Amino acid sequence: MMKFIKYAFSLAVIALIAIACTEDDNTDYVKDIAAPTNVSASISVTQDNTGLVTITPIAEGAVSYDVNFGDGSENEENITPGKGASHVYKEGVYEATITAVSLNGLTTAATQSVVVSFKTPENLVVTIENDAAISKQVNLSATADFATGFEVYFGENPSEEPVPLNVDETISYQYEDAGTYTIKVVAMSAAAESTEYSEAFEVTAILQPLEAAPVPIRAQGDVISIYSDSYTNPESIDYNPNWGQTTTYTEIQVGGNNTIQYGDITYQGIDFSGAPINASAMEFIHIDVWTAEADFNALLFPITAAADGTTSETPYNLELKQDQWTSFDIPLTAFTDANGSLDFSNTIQFKLEGVPSGSGTLFIDNLFFYKVPSGIDTGLVGTWKMSSAAGALGVGPAVGDITWWNCDDACVIDRACYYDDTYVFSEDGTFKNVMGDATWVEAWQGVSDGCGTPIAPHDGSNPASYTYNEGTNEITINGKGAFIGLAKATNEGELTDSSETPNSVTYKVTFSDPNTIQVSIETGTGSGTFWQFTLVREGVVSSPLTGTWQMSTDAGSLGVGPAVGDISWWNCDDACVTERACFYDDVYVFGADGSFKNEFGGSTWLESWQGGTDGCGTPIAPFDGSIAATYTYNNGVLTINGKGSFIGLAKANNEGELSDAANAPDSITYNVTFIDNNTISVTVETGTGSGTFWQYKLVRI
Numbered sequence: 001m002m003k004f005i006k007y008a009f010s011l012a013v014i015a016l017i018a019i020a021c022t023e024d025d026n027t028d029y030v031k032d033i034a035a036p037t038n039v040s041a042s043i044s045v046t047q048d049n050t051g052l053v054t055i056t057p058i059a060e061g062a063v064s065y066d067v068n069f070g071d072g073s074e075n076e077e078n079i080t081p082g083k084g085a086s087h088v089y090k091e092g093v094y095e096a097t098i099t100a101v102s103l104n105g106l107t108t109a110a111t112q113s114v115v116v117s118f119k120t121p122e123n124l125v126v127t128i129e130n131d132a133a134i135s136k137q138v139n140l141s142a143t144a145d146f147a148t149g150f151e152v153y154f155g156e157n158p159s160e161e162p163v164p165l166n167v168d169e170t171i172s173y174q175y176e177d178a179g180t181y182t183i184k185v186v187a188m189s190a191a192a193e194s195t196e197y198s199e200a201f202e203v204t205a206i207l208q209p210l211e212a213a214p215v216p217i218r219a220q221g222d223v224i225s226i227y228s229d230s231y232t233n234p235e236s237i238d239y240n241p242n243w244g245q246t247t248t249y250t251e252i253q254v255g256g257n258n259t260i261q262y263g264d265i266t267y268q269g270i271d272f273s274g275a276p277i278n279a280s281a282m283e284f285i286h287i288d289v290w291t292a293e294a295d296f297n298a299l300l301f302p303i304t305a306a307a308d309g310t311t312s313e314t315p316y317n318l319e320l321k322q323d324q325w326t327s328f329d330i331p332l333t334a335f336t337d338a339n340g341s342l343d344f345s346n347t348i349q350f351k352l353e354g355v356p357s358g359s360g361t362l363f364i365d366n367l368f369f370y371k372v373p374s375g376i377d378t379g380l381v382g383t384w385k386m387s388s389a390a391g392a393l394g395v396g397p398a399v400g401d402i403t404w405w406n407c408d409d410a411c412v413i414d415r416a417c418y419y420d421d422t423y424v425f426s427e428d429g430t431f432k433n434v435m436g437d438a439t440w441v442e443a444w445q446g447v448s449d450g451c452g453t454p455i456a457p458h459d460g461s462n463p464a465s466y467t468y469n470e471g472t473n474e475i476t477i478n479g480k481g482a483f484i485g486l487a488k489a490t491n492e493g494e495l496t497d498s499s500e501t502p503n504s505v506t507y508k509v510t511f512s513d514p515n516t517i518q519v520s521i522e523t524g525t526g527s528g529t530f531w532q533f534t535l536v537r538e539g540v541v542s543s544p545l546t547g548t549w550q551m552s553t554d555a556g557s558l559g560v561g562p563a564v565g566d567i568s569w570w571n572c573d574d575a576c577v578t579e580r581a582c583f584y585d586d587v588y589v590f591g592a593d594g595s596f597k598n599e600f601g602g603s604t605w606l607e608s609w610q611g612g613t614d615g616c617g618t619p620i621a622p623f624d625g626s627i628a629a630t631y632t633y634n635n636g637v638l639t640i641n642g643k644g645s646f647i648g649l650a651k652a653n654n655e656g657e658l659s660d661a662a663n664a665p666d667s668i669t670y671n672v673t674f675i676d677n678n679t680i681s682v683t684v685e686t687g688t689g690s691g692t693f694w695q696y697k698l699v700r701i
Contacts, residue, residue, distance in 0.1 A: 033061070033102050033103050033104045033106070034061060034102070034106070035061070035100075035102055035106035035107060035108045036059040036060060036061040036062040036100035036101070036102050036106070036107070036108045037059065037060045037061060037108065038058070038059055038060045039057070039058070039059040039062075039098055039099075039100045039108050039109065039110035040057075040058050040059070040098070040110060040112060041055050041056060041057050041058055041067075041096070041098045041110075041112045042055075042056040042058060042084075042164060042166070043055060043112065043114055043148065043149055043166060044056070044084070044149065044164070045115075045116065045148040045149060045188060045189065045190050046190070047188055047189070047190065047191065047192050047193075047194060048190075048192055049118050049190060049191060049192055050088060050190070051088050051089045051090060051091065051116050051118075051190050052086060052087075052088050053086070053087055053088075053089055053114055053116065053148075053190075054084040054085070054086045054087075055067055055069075055084055055085050055086075055087070055096055055098070055112070055114070056082075056083070056084035056085075057079060057081075057084075057085075057098045057100065059098075059100035059108070061100075061102050062081060062100035062101060062102060063081070063101060063102060063103050064077075064078050064079060064080065064081070064100075064101045065078075065079040065081070065098060065099065065100055065101065066078070066079070066098075066099040066101070067079065067085045067096060067097070067098055067099075068096060068097040068099075069085075069087045069089070069094065069096055069114075070094035070095045070096045070097065070111075070114065071087075071089060071090070071092075071094050073087065089114065089116040089190075090116070091116050091117060091118055091190070092116055093113065093114070093115050093116075094113070094114040094115075094116070095111045095112070095113060095114070096111065096112050096113075096114050097109055097110070097111050097112075098110050098111075098112060113167065113168075114148070115146075115147070115148045115167065115189075116148065116189075116190050117146040117147075117148065117189045117190055117191070118189070118190050118191050119145075119146040119189060119191055120146065120189060120191045120193040120194070120195060121144040121145060121146050121147040121187035121188065121189050121191075121194065121195040122144065122145045122146060122195065123143075123144055123145045124142065124143075124144040124147070124185070124187045124195050124196075124197050125142065125143050125144070126140065126141075126142045126183075126185045126197045126199065127140065127141050127142070128140050128183060128199060128201050130203065130204050131172065132210075133206070133210065133323075134172075134174065134206070134323065135178075135204075135205045135206035135207075135292055135322075135323050136174055136175045136176070136177070136178050136203055136204070136205050136206075137172055137173065137174040137175070138154075138172065138173055138175070138183075138201065138203055139170055139171070139172045140152060140165070140170065140171055140172075140173070140183070140185070141165075141169065141170040141171075142165060142185050142187065142197075143167075144187040144195060146189045146191075147167060147187040147188065147189055147195075148167070148188060148189050148190060149164060149165065149166055149167060149188055150164070150165040150166075150167075150185055150186060150187050150188065151163070151164060151165070151185070151186040151188065152164075152165050152171065152173075152183070152184070152185050152186075153183065153184040153185075153186075154173045154175075154181065154183055155181035155182040155183050155184070156175055156176070156181060162186070165185075175203050178203050178204055178205040179202070179203060180200055180201065180202045180203070181200070181201060181203055182198055182199070182200050182201075183198065183199055183201050184196060184197070184198045185197045185198075205292065206292060206323060207292050207361070208252070208254070208261070208290075208292070208363060209254050209259070209290045209325065209363055210254075210255075211254065211255050211325075212254045212255035212256070212257035212259070212365070213254075213257070213259070213288035213290070213325050213327075213365035213366055214288065214325065214327060214366075215230060215671070216228060216230045216231070216286065216366050216368070218286075218368075218370045218636075218673070219565075219673040219675070219681065220232065220564075220565050222370050222371050222372070223368050223369065223370045224277055224279055224282060224368060224369040224370075225367075225368040225369075226270060226272075226350065226367040226368055226369075227239065227260060227270070227364065227365070227366070227367045227368075228365065228366045228367065228368055229257050229258050229365075230366065230563075230564065231368060234272050234275060234277070235275075236272060236274045236275040237270065237271070237272040237275075238269075238270070238271040238272070239251075239260060239270050240268075241269045241270075241271040243267070243268075243269045245266055245267050245268055245269075246264065246266055246358070247262050247263065247264060247265045247266055247267065247268045247354075248261075248262070248263035248264060249261070249262060249263075249268070250263065252363075254363070254365075255688075255689065256689040257365065258365075259363050259364070259365045260363065260364040260365070261361060261362075261363050261364075262352065262354075262361065262362045262363075262364065263361045264354075264358050264359075264360070264361060265298070265352065265353070265354035265357075265358070265360065265361065265362050266353070266354060266357045266358045267351060267352065267353045267354075267357070268351065268352045268353075269349055269350070269351050269352075270349060270350040270351075270352075270367075271348070271349050272348065272349065273305070273348035273349055276305065276346045276347060276348045277347045277348075277369075278344075278345045278346070278347070279332075279344040279345070279347050279369040280343075280344050280345040281371060282332065282344065282369035282370060282371045283331065283332060283370070283371045283372060283510065284329050284330060284331055284332065284369065284370050284371070284510075285300075285302065285328075285329075285330045285332065285367075285368070285369055286327070286328065286329050286330075286366060286367070286368055286369075286370060287300060287318070287327075287328050287330075287364065287366065287367045288325050288326070288327050288328075288364070288365045288366045289318055289320055289325070289326050289328070289362055289363065289364060290320075290323075290324065290325050290326070290362070290363040291320050291322065291323075291360050291361060291362055291363070292322065292323060292360070292361065293322065293359065293360035293361070294322045296320060296322075296354065296355070296356070296359055296360035297317065297318055297319050297320050297355045298318040298320060298352055298353060298354055298355060298362055299315040299316065299317060299318065299351075299352065299353040299355060300315065300316045300318055300328075300330075300350065300351075300352055301313040301314065301315050301316075301350065301351040301352075301353075302314075302335060302342070302344070302347060302349075302350055303347070303348055303349040303350065303351060304342050304343045304344060304345075304346055304347050304348065305343075305346050305348045306341070306343060306346070310341075311348070312339055312341040312342045312343070313339075313342075313351065314335050314338045314339035314342060315353070316328075316330050316334060316335065316398065317355075317397070317398065317401065319401065319403050325365075327366075328400060329400060330398075330399075330400050331399050331400065331508075331510065332344060332369075333399070333473075333508070334398050334399050334400065344369075350367065352364070372510070372511050372512075380425040380466070380468050380475065380509075380517075381425050381426065381427050382424075382425060382537050382538070383422050383423070383424050383425075383537070383538045384422065384423045384424075384425070384517070384535040384536065384537055384538060385419065385420065385421060385422045385423065385535065385536065385538050386418065386419050386421070386485070386533060386534070386535060386536075387516070387534040387535065387536045388412050388419050389412075389534065390406070390407065390408045390409045390411075390412060391406045391407070391408070391534075392407065392412075392533065392534035393406065393407040393411075393485065393486075393532075393533055393534075394406030394407065394531075394532055395529065395530065395531045395532065396530060396532070397528050397529070397530070398528075398530060399508070399520045399530050399532065400532075401530070402532055415440050415451070416451075417438040417439055417440055417451035418439055418440035418451075420436065421433065421434065421435045421436075421439050422434045422538060423484055423535065425466055425468075429465050429466060429467070430463070430464065430465050430466075431464040431465055431466040431477055431478075431479065431482055432460055432464060432482075433458070433459075433460035433464075433481075433482055433483065434460060435454045435459065435460060437453065438451045438452060438453060438454075439451070439452070439454050440452075441453075441454070441455055442488065444488060444494075444495055444496050444497065444498075445458075445487075445498060446498075455498065456481065456498070457480050457481025457498065457501055458481045458483065458487035458498070458501070459481065460481075460482075461481070462479050462480050462481050462482065463479055464477060464478060464479025464481075464482035465477075465478045465479060466478065468509075473508055473509055473510055474506055474507065474508060474509065475506070475507045475509050475519070476504055476505070476506045476507075477504060477505050477506075477507070478503065478504045479503070479504070480501050480502070480503050481501055482505075483505055484505075484507055484519050484521075484533060484535070485507075485519060485521070485531060485533035486531055486533075487501075489505075489521050489523050489531040490502050490505050490521070490523065491505060491506055491521065491522070491523070491524070491525070492523075492524060493523050493524040493527065494523050494529075505521065506521075507519050507520065507521045508520045508521070512534075512635065513544050513635070513636075513674065514537075514544045514674070514677055515536060515537035515544050516534065516535070516536050516537070516635075517534070517535050518532065518533075518534055519532070519533045519534075519535060520532045520533070544633070544674065544677075545590040545631070545633050545638065545672070545680075546590050546591070547589075547590060547700050548587050548588070548589050548590075548700070548701050549587065549588045549589075549590070549680070549698040549699065549700055549701065550584070550585070550586065550587050550588070550698065550699060550701050551583065551584050551586070551648070551696060551697070551698055551699075552679070552697040552698060552699045553577050553584050554697065555571070555572065555573045555574045555576075555577060556571045556572070556573070556697075557572065557577075557696065557697035557698075558571065558572040558576075558648065558649075558695075558696055558697075559571030559572065559694075559695050560692065560693065560694050560695065561693060561695070562691050562692070562693070563691075563693060564671070564683050564693055564695065565695075566693075567695055580605050580616075581616075582603040582604055582605055582616035583604055583605035583616075585601065586598065586599065586600050586601075586604050587599045587701070588647060588698065590631060594630050594631060594632070595628075595629070595630055595631075596629040596630055596631040596640055596641075596642065596645055597625055597629060597645075598623070598624075598625040598629075598644075598645055598646065599625055600619045600624065600625060602618065603616045603617055603618060603619070604616070604617070604619050606619075606620060607651065609651060609658060609659050609660070609661075610623075610650075610661060611661075620661065621644065621661075622643050622644025622661065622664050623644045623646065623650040623661070623664070624644070625644075625645075626644070627642050627643050627644050627645065628642060629641060629642025629645035630642060633672070636671060636672050636673060637669060637670075637671060637672070638669065638670045638671075638672045638682070639667055639668070639669045639670075640667060640668050640669075640670070641666065641667045642666070642667070643664050643665070643666050644664050645668075646668055647668075647670055647682050647684075647696060647698070648682065648684075648694060648696035649694060649696075650664075652668075652684050652686050652694040653665050653668045653684065653686065654668055654669055654684065654685070654686075654687070654688070655686075655687060656686050656687040656690065657686050657692075668684065669684075670682050670683060670684045671683045671684070675697075677700075678699060678700035679697065679698070679699050679700070680697070680698050681695065681696070681697055682695070682696045682697075682698060683695045683696075
């Protein structure tokens, strides 16, 4: 495991890119360079009673530094990154100013305290703590009278170099192994003598998740659950069948949520062969996995049975992230494409394997099949563009796996000319790539990688059409040079020359919601290379929620119970709907610009906690729509921002149920499930782990 120091050192390596550029390169990018960030300095005081101090500036995005020593002396300028400025101080406390300069001359300044004392440090106090969230990491800070800085030895390597620590800072260090280590801190001043502190400290490992896996957002009707507290699991199922494995099985609670722990996993089965599951109508398998081990992964095998009893299985590689939940949404086609004998209409078991075998422990939650929400219109007609979320563009060995390469946040900014391209699917079956004056071009097109003028035939100049087969979830784009995502990705492979451009390209497509699609293409049949793109619908509808909504007047559209889908504690029946007509005509307006508004007309339903009696009455601030509000929606999670704005009942929020309007939160997060394009189920648990779920059914009007 790689050890790291979360200290302020940042080595600014300047490659002098401009020198390597040819004369005809465009240098317009310089004007877009931002001012330096994270400006600070490392302070080193010579321990010889001379007052000699070296200030080494640190920043991101700087090509040089200027230092004002803070004692009235002359500044030192044009300091090269990685170099320091030396200066002799008299005894005292000074504020040095470090100015970082970017390539285009923009500057950012920061101050750094410089303490020069010819007294030996006294009253050294060292604080060492195990990090609460990161396994085998310690956080250390120190204080001492007259100290100008500290050196820290973490005790893992006998020949280690000390780690510098500035006054009033904290450093972190991650060990390779848990255990007891002697940590030494040396407090230094300008005096020749120093003061030391040593402590035998036990470094601990976090061996299980501290937070529960993310709560699933799929509706029960679109799910066949294998293991999840959020859904109904099969009655006849064995999570620890005796298959001769040495894996240990324990069910534990994490954050009030049941979780399976498979210890030292070699292989492990989950058996429901006594009541096989017909998952043929499902489209995905979801699973959440946590491990404390580095370089430890898993394989997931669904196992099906034929009529003659012959079983079929095929693995999917689960690449895990250490010390965090990793969520997977795996298309069933990832299995059936690899093994055509799999028959999900008679699914009997799952199998998990540790990779390497027996080298780690897995924590499992939310294993279930699911399909795209029922009744959602998955028409492609409209204008689409790449999602600007990190990872929306990527490549890997399987659909859902983009570990080989993916476009992170910095990449999205770098390729802004690409992320504003649009893909237009017209009602008449025509298709068009619209790229404006610039898009991302690559070396195989005869130019350098970067933003540039679109190059024929991948410039949208040729006529094109499309066909969409909902049964096979395939889009075929017909027309030389027309494409989705990347021009080079084709069914025959990756292009190396534009002359090889095919006349058509076929992609797999899956709708995540009415306005988000996952598109993938295997570049060459059986190549095992899958380019993957997340596209979002553009235009009037900026979110599937955009529009005006109202409570459904169906009995039971408002209710509360111990779980999502259960309103047995109380729900509004037909008589209640009639009595609360002033509530059922309230509207919830989601603007295309991200604005949100509660609109009540002259009256709404009030409750006694608002200072009166239950009944229809004039809306009471702040729950009267008078405060501006906004909303965000992503993959089934809706957040309303704005004090007093809400869905359904004003009292129900993420902390609990209000008893006083003064405690109204600034935001509330709900889970949303689309029943169809114009009907949604909205839920909120009133207090994390409370087991109280208020539930609302809304319709678009």
